[in-house]
Amino acid sequence: MNTENVDVLVIGAGPSGCVSASYLINNNINVKIVEKSKFPRYVIGESLLPRCMDHFEEVGLLDALKKQNYQVKKGARFLKGDNVCNFDFSKKFTEGWDWTWQVPRAHFDNILAEETQRKGVPIDFENEVIDVTFEGSNSKTSVKDKAGNIKFINAKYIIDASGYGRALPRLLNLIKPSTLPKHSSIFTITKDINRPKGDEGTLITFDIVDTQVWLWVIPFSDGTTSIGFVGPTDFINSYKGSPTERLKEMLKLSTYFYDRFKDAPYTFEPKIIQNFSTAVKQVYGQGYILTGNSGEFLDPVFSSGVTFATETGLLAAKMAAKIINNQTVDLEKEYVEPVQFGVDVFKSYVNEWYSENLQKVFFHRPENAEIKEKICAVLAGYVWDETNPFVKKHDRVIKSMAHLIDMEVEQRKKVANK
Numbered sequence: 001m002n003t004e005n006v007d008v009l010v011i012g013a014g015p016s017g018c019v020s021a022s023y024l025i026n027n028n029i030n031v032k033i034v035e036k037s038k039f040p041r042y043v044i045g046e047s048l049l050p051r052c053m054d055h056f057e058e059v060g061l062l063d064a065l066k067k068q069n070y071q072v073k074k075g076a077r078f079l080k081g082d083n084v085c086n087f088d089f090s091k092k093f094t095e096g097w098d099w100t101w102q103v104p105r106a107h108f109d110n111i112l113a114e115e116t117q118r119k120g121v122p123i124d125f126e127n128e129v130i131d132v133t134f135e136g137s138n139s140k141t142s143v144k145d146k147a148g149n150i151k152f153i154n155a156k157y158i159i160d161a162s163g164y165g166r167a168l169p170r171l172l173n174l175i176k177p178s179t180l181p182k183h184s185s186i187f188t189i190t191k192d193i194n195r196p197k198g199d200e201g202t203l204i205t206f207d208i209v210d211t212q213v214w215l216w217v218i219p220f221s222d223g224t225t226s227i228g229f230v231g232p233t234d235f236i237n238s239y240k241g242s243p244t245e246r247l248k249e250m251l252k253l254s255t256y257f258y259d260r261f262k263d264a265p266y267t268f269e270p271k272i273i274q275n276f277s278t279a280v281k282q283v284y285g286q287g288y289i290l291t292g293n294s295g296e297f298l299d300p301v302f303s304s305g306v307t308f309a310t311e312t313g314l315l316a317a318k319m320a321a322k323i324i325n326n327q328t329v330d331l332e333k334e335y336v337e338p339v340q341f342g343v344d345v346f347k348s349y350v351n352e353w354y355s356e357n358l359q360k361v362f363f364h365r366p367e368n369a370e371i372k373e374k375i376c377a378v379l380a381g382y383v384w385d386e387t388n389p390f391v392k393k394h395d396r397v398i399k400s401m402a403h404l405i406d407m408e409v410e411q412r413k414k415v416a417n418k
């Protein structure tokens with residue numbers, strides 16, 4: 001029988017798994033990754049937030065990424081009709097990175113995985129976790145390779161960073177429905193043959209074609225650009241035909257981008273992810289912890305997915321290291337509470353985005369520079385800085401701002417009608 005023993009088994013070699021495993025190997029912990037796919041492999045999620053640079057730097061993965069000439073992202077632009085709102089990460093309330101990248105994930109994740117291996121972490125590619133049993137916190141994981149052979153891995157602790165695969169949530173029946181509305185997405189990568197020169201061509205943009213429906217445009221340094229629509233599932237499904245026909249038809253909704261992308265060839269048939277928001281009943285149990293998308297995924301509107309994956313991947317690895325070294329850990333206080341706080345902040349912003357309150361704040365003129373800097377810090381991923389009132393009071397501040405804007409607009413109307 002083919003059986004291996006490790007201290008920590010990491011499931012999945014995405015950003016979350018690579019950050020976790022890199023932290024552990026840096027701290028001399030016996031760790032290995034099993035990864036279902038052969039790398040490089042495509043995955044959605046190409047717009048990063050400055051906050052994740054902290055994580056890559058802390059575990060020693062940043063230098064390898066810096067050599068790749070990825071498209072630098074210094075902020076983000078939101079469009080709605082003739083209204084424009086630009087965020088510049090150098091003008092944000094919280095100290096921290098003021099730039100990051102827009103990355104083709106197949107390439108980016110492959111660099112992360114190669115660098116993680118170079119540090120000494122073995123990664124078994126094309127090996128899928130198919131079962132797990134626990135005896136206390138010791139686990140026995142069944143892994144199937146591409147030839148169908150099964151092997152077993154005994155681990156003292158498991159970090160499940162399996163993303164959309166949600167290995168442990170499926171095996172342990174942890175999945176629960178998200179409280180967010182059912183939204184879906186259709187997307188591809190185009191050869192951006194009509195890309196304008198300069199910043200206009202390379203700026204990441206979110207074009208809000210309707211309060212609930214938006215298009216992302218994420219240019220890469222290799223001349224290709226990721227485009228995708230997000231909207232209510234019923235809306236996405238109301239377009240008929242092949243995925244290419246559906247995406248081409250939807251592009252007509254964007255007066256700003258239609259000409260640029262109408263003839264741009266797609267590098268693959270558009271993919272569709274239905275009802276992408278998910279949640280779990282618990283993010284840890286005896287012998288395991290969930291990170292990144294394996295735990296909770298909200299919505300792509302603020303590009304928080306990878307940053308959340310690396311934030312939780314790093315924190316989970318710190319918890320695992322303590323557990324392996326027999327130190328005391330309070331997972332509720334040290335993992336669940338901070339993770340839940342970050343989720344709650346982003347969730348407030350997602351909810352207020354689709355309620356239109358946040359869109360009102362973004363596009364209200366004249367702009368208030370102080371408010372903008374505080375929101376910008378949230379959009380850069382610094383959602384744990386409670387000195388920022390737009391973090392601390394996340395559940396009410398946007399509503400209050402929108403209410404004030406409504407009153408101001410009402411007042412202006414009254415004055416105009418006099």
Ligand SMILES: Cc1cc2nc3c(=O)[nH]c(=O)nc-3n(C[C@H](O)[C@H](O)[C@H](O)COP(=O)(O)OP(=O)(O)OC[C@H]3O[C@@H](n4cnc5c(N)ncnc54)[C@H](O)[C@@H]3O)c2cc1C
Nearest residue numbers: 012014015016036045047129162163165292293300305306
């Ligand atoms: C429409 C859409 C747009 C998005 N846009 C953005 C964006 O612009 N920016 C952003 O930051 N995020 C975005 N996201 C979110 C982003 O895709 C994820 O949050 C991010 O990829 C999560 O990283 P991860 O490391 O947790 O998982 P992943 O990157 O999914 O990696 C998990 C790995 O685990 C492996 N795996 C799965 N099951 C098993 C198994 N049973 N055994 C072994 N290995 C397994 C997989 O093959 C995979 O390689 C978007 C999401 C959606 C739905």
